[in-house]
Amino acid sequence: MKCVRCKKKAKILLKRHNAAFCNDCFLYYYANQVNRNIRRHKMFDRNDKILVVVSGGKDSMALWDVLAKEGYNVVAMYINLGIGEYSNRSQEVVERFAQQKGLELIVKDIKKEYGLDIYVLAKTLKRSTCSVCGSIKRYLFNKVAYDGGFSVVATGHNLDDEAATLLGNLLSWEEGYLARQSPVLEKTHPKLVKKVKPLYTLTERENLYYVLLNRIEFLHEECPHATGARSILYKEVLNRLEEESPGTKHRFISGFLEKGRKHFQDVAEKLELKECKTCGQVTTTEECSFCRFIKVCNQQER
Amino acid sequence: MKCVRCKKKAKILLKRHNAAFCNDCFLYYYANQVNRNIRRHKMFDRNDKILVVVSGGKDSMALWDVLAKEGYNVVAMYINLGIGEYSNRSQEVVERFAQQKGLELIVKDIKKEYGLDIYVLAKTLKRSTCSVCGSIKRYLFNKVAYDGGFSVVATGHNLDDEAATLLGNLLSWEEGYLARQSPVLEKTHPKLVKKVKPLYTLTERENLYYVLLNRIEFLHEECPHATGARSILYKEVLNRLEEESPGTKHRFISGFLEKGRKHFQDVAEKLELKECKTCGQVTTTEECSFCRFIKVCNQQER
Numbered sequence: 015m016k017c018v019r020c021k022k023k024a025k026i027l028l029k030r031h032n033a034a035f036c037n038d039c040f041l042y043y044y045a046n047q048v049n050r051n052i053r054r055h056k057m058f059d060r061n062d063k064i065l066v067v068v069s070g071g072k073d074s075m076a077l078w079d080v081l082a083k084e085g086y087n088v089v090a091m092y093i094n095l096g097i098g099e100y101s102n103r104s105q106e107v108v109e110r111f112a113q114q115k116g117l118e119l120i121v122k123d124i125k126k127e128y129g130l131d132i133y134v135l136a137k138t139l140k141r142s143t144c145s146v147c148g149s150i151k152r153y154l155f156n157k158v159a160y161d162g163g164f165s166v167v168a169t170g171h172n173l174d175d176e177a178a179t180l181l182g183n184l185l186s187w188e189e190g191y192l193a194r195q196s197p198v199l200e201k202t203h204p205k206l207v208k209k210v211k212p213l214y215t216l217t218e219r220e221n222l223y224y225v226l227l228n229r230i231e232f233l234h235e236e237c238p239h240a241t242g243a244r245s246i247l248y249k250e251v252l253n254r255l256e257e258e259s260p261g262t263k264h265r266f267i268s269g270f271l272e273k274g275r276k277h278f279q280d281v282a283e284k285l286e287l288k289e290c291k292t293c294g295q296v297t298t299t300e301e302c303s304f305c306r307f308i309k310v311c312n313q314q315e316r
Numbered sequence: 317m318k319c320v321r322c323k324k325k326a327k328i329l330l331k332r333h334n335a336a337f338c339n340d341c342f343l344y345y346y347a348n349q350v351n352r353n354i355r356r357h358k359m360f361d362r363n364d365k366i367l368v369v370v371s372g373g374k375d376s377m378a379l380w381d382v383l384a385k386e387g388y389n390v391v392a393m394y395i396n397l398g399i400g401e402y403s404n405r406s407q408e409v410v411e412r413f414a415q416q417k418g419l420e421l422i423v424k425d426i427k428k429e430y431g432l433d434i435y436v437l438a439k440t441l442k443r444s445t446c447s448v449c450g451s452i453k454r455y456l457f458n459k460v461a462y463d464g465g466f467s468v469v470a471t472g473h474n475l476d477d478e479a480a481t482l483l484g485n486l487l488s489w490e491e492g493y494l495a496r497q498s499p500v501l502e503k504t505h506p507k508l509v510k511k512v513k514p515l516y517t518l519t520e521r522e523n524l525y526y527v528l529l530n531r532i533e534f535l536h537e538e539c540p541h542a543t544g545a546r547s548i549l550y551k552e553v554l555n556r557l558e559e560e561s562p563g564t565k566h567r568f569i570s571g572f573l574e575k576g577r578k579h580f581q582d583v584a585e586k587l588e589l590k591e592c593k594t595c596g597q598v599t600t601t602e603e604c605s606f607c608r609f610i611k612v613c614n615q616q617e618r
Contacts, residue, residue, distance in 0.1 A: 184486055185557070185564060187571030189579075247560050251553040257486070258549050262487060269489030277491075277579035 015172040016307055019043075020303055026223055029260035037227055044224050048080050048212050055198045056212040058166045064088045065120075065164040065207075067155055070104030075111065076102075076221040077213055081168065082117055088168075091158055094123040095132060095147055097237060104233045111231060120162075122154055134314050135307055143239045146307070153304040157295055158170035159207040171211040174218045177263040178248035193278040196271070202286045205296045235280065321345075328525055331562035338530055346526050348384050350514050356501045357428060359512040360468045366390045367422075367458055367466040367509075372406030372535040375472035377413065378523040379514040381532055384419055385469065390470075393460055395423040398447055399539060404534045413533060422464075424456055430609075434618050437609055445541045448609070455606040459597055461509040471515040476520045479565040482548035482572055498573070505589045509597045519568065573611055 015024040017036040023036030033042055051057070058064055066081060068074040068090045082089045092108045094101050105121065112119035114252045124130040130150065136143045159167045176195070184189045199209040213221065225232050240246065289295070290302035297303070317326040319338040319354030337345055353359070360366055370376040371394045383390045394410045396403045407423065414421035422437040432452065438445045461469045478497070485493045501511040512549060515523065527534050542548065557564045591597065592604035599605070 104359075161436065184576075185568050185571075187568075187575040188577055244561075247557065251556055253555075254553055259546075268485050269487075273489040273491055274486075277582075280579075 051212050057133045062165045064166050066090045066168045068092050070109050072109040072225045073172050073221045074230045075232045076224045077170040077232050088116040090122040096125045107233050129311050138310050149303045166208045168210050176214050176250050176267050177252050178245045181248045189281040192280040203296050211261050364467045366468050367461045367471045368392045370394050370410050372409040372526045375474050375523045377532050377534045379472040380528045391420040393422040393552050398427045407536050431613050439611050448572045451605045468510045470512050472514050476551050478516050478569050479554050480547045483550045491583040495584040505598050
């Protein structure tokens, strides 16, 4: 098996592209895909101040590294969500990488800074921990970016994530979510920051190969709450389809972006955006869920 | 496990409905579903002359039987496609059932009546046998119904078939097919007959149970060309999703019909419908594919 680019011995086969690469050419391909996604969707350029959200997992570590190497102006943010040792280990991974590479990192600790506890919230509000975590993360992504003068928030969502989300949204025909699923969410309010997913065409496997090749430390374990999550089932069936017909996931996502998504634009929620009476951040209710979370945790402590 | 309707001992569990039935109540449920689908989508009523297309398999045999029992005015049509012993065995099954029940049956033999050979056509035209068969069947469904004064053609497509087709159309975002997938295709030309799928909410398993309970003979084997077909893979992954979350297939199809399908109506093909210069049937080209097939087979024979 020879590298399609330099004809030396290939090390990785990407069936969906019907291409094999040596390690050097894989890194070239990888950076090329990221840069192409950034340009194609006008995500940002070298003048933008970019907040990269990192969890310590392979995808976000790959994103942080590749954007820094490609000369983008990036600052990373890590949120400690208080998920026991998992959170502590992932914070260490992220902090070590920032120190080794001399990269800027913002650490947010929801317990220390805001008194939030996802387990108390999940129990009191009868919501899943994943749903509580999601609300907290979305709030902090935007608040930290807005307060810090960042023009864009970048996340490490990969092709497998996006295909699984799309499949889930289609199985139950979530029109609103279908209207909004995109590698770029534009700024729709002065206090909302643009969100982008530069790795949306790269698979989990490619991100893994990227961090291994670059000897980037990352947390191998999944969040303990992810086990049994619906998204894992969707990834499993998409892998089965991909196995029989390489390129299925990419065709599914790119077809959606080119031909499917536009049909749902008429339902793109016409929700009235307000500013939270407590913190001033954008919300659709009087008080945002983050401020309500803080009150719930304060009451439980008393 | 007790029957949800009569509280006697249940014989079949339908997880997706969270319901178990005894045999009698299952048959009641089954006929109920069929009648509800017919009414809900205004498929036909007892004044309509209905052409039921039968293959000898469990789904179409169940449809033929239930429509006859429910007092609809049905005539069945079987098409012998010349697929060796498979076609001969299926024709026998269908003929025996018609005779036993005293039901009217039209048999069409594409070799004897039109000189068509799907293998010659597939090879000469470089098309799959499934695609050739599909064209021939669609042509004859409409021609026999139109010439015979039928107001509607009914086929045995089940929930598994419809969900697999929908998944395939979504994976490659076939906008035109998405616009047209429906349990009812209305008459859009004076020479086109309405097409309906009264079993679209019933699973393969439920149709199988129906024919077994009623001791209806059917052909157990699949068409020999179906092996390895894409639709089998799609059914496999949908079964995996259904296993983890009963009701997934039904939610997928009903959500599409209620919330998804409407978004694609703007692409519902605005194809100009013409009448074939040779046979007069509706086509989008000068001469329909069926008439071109006949010429190909005639030339090959010389």
